[in-house]
Amino acid sequence: MSDSIEKNTLMWFGGLLLGAVTTTATAVHFLHENFITPIKVFESSQKVEKLTEQLNSQSNIVDDLNRTKEKLDKAQLKLSQIEHSNLFIKNNIYPATLEVIKVGDNISRIYEVYDNSQTTSDNDTPSQPTIAVDLKNSVFYRVSYSYDPESKLIKSVAYMLDFEIELGKNFLELAVSNALGAPTALGDKDQFRWQTAEGVSAYIIRGAYIVMKKELVPRVWGGDRTQ
Known part of the structure; x- marks a missing residue:
């Protein structure tokens, strides 16, 4: 149970x-x-x-x-x-399409115009240091400024032509001649010089356009160095 x-x-x-x-x-x-x-x-x-x-x-x-x-x-x-x-305008020795930093300007002007990421300093030659600036959207791919190490004043400006851009034969020579007239002197092949009343001279040397004081001459200039 x-x-x-x-x-x-x-x-x-x-x-x-x-x-x-x-x-x-x-x-x-x-x-x-x-x-x-x-x-x-x-x-x-x-x-x-x-x-x-x-x-x-x-x-x-x-x-x-x-x-x-x-x-x-x-x-x-x-x-x-x-x-x-219109790379140059009449009677102007500097390219019209870039920010103008002239011979005689202080190098501080470079850093006012361009970003630090674009600039490279070269002090391998202490007596003639340079600052190079990489350019974009220009017929020049780089511009270099040499300056006095003591005064920091620019002594020469060199614009390097971009050969990867189709510009036509003698583009740079014709552009400068349209602004400054015929060259005042000829050097070796593809070398030309223009002198101005502003105390500076312009040179074309194989794709480089160089502006410097009249008393200075590029080392590779093949013409008369006394004129």
């Missing part, structure tokens, strides 16, 4: 547990199906929408950047075309 009661009790208690488990499982399933899963789907949908918005926004930024770059490229091309045809 006792054994029978205990078995019945255990079966009854087990039934309660099973029912509780079943009820709990059903409740959990109900919650997942009706609340948790829809909420997660909603959150995922929101995340997808946000990511889509971000992608669209980034796409618009990329499009804007591309359009801006196209405009800049066109502007640079126009400037380049202007520079090719």
Whole structure:
């Protein structure tokens, strides 16, 4: 009798547990199906929408950047075309399309005009140190300034022509001649000199355009050094 009661009790208690488990499982399933899963789907949908918005926004930024770059490229091309045809203006010894830093200026002027990242100092020759500036969007790829180490005043300016740009035969000679007239002296092949009333002379020596004090002459000048 006792054994029978205990078995019945255990079966009854087990039934309660099973029912509780079943009820709990059903409740959990109900919650997942009706609340948790829809909420997660909603959150995922929101995340997808946000990511889509971000992608669209980034796409618009990329499009804007591309359009801006196209405009800049066109502007640079126009400037380049202007520079090719109007590199100098009448009676001006310095290129009109670059910031003018003249012979006699203090070298501090270089750093006022150009970023430090563009400049390189060379002190290998202590008596004639130089500062070189890398140029962009110009027929010249570099300009070098030699200066007096004590006074810090510029003694010569040398513009280096970019031979990778199609400029035509004798481009530099013709450009300078249009501004300053015919050369006043000829050196070796592809060497020309112009003298001005401002106390400076200009030289073309194989793709380099050099401006310096009249009393100075480039070392590689092959003409008369006394004129």
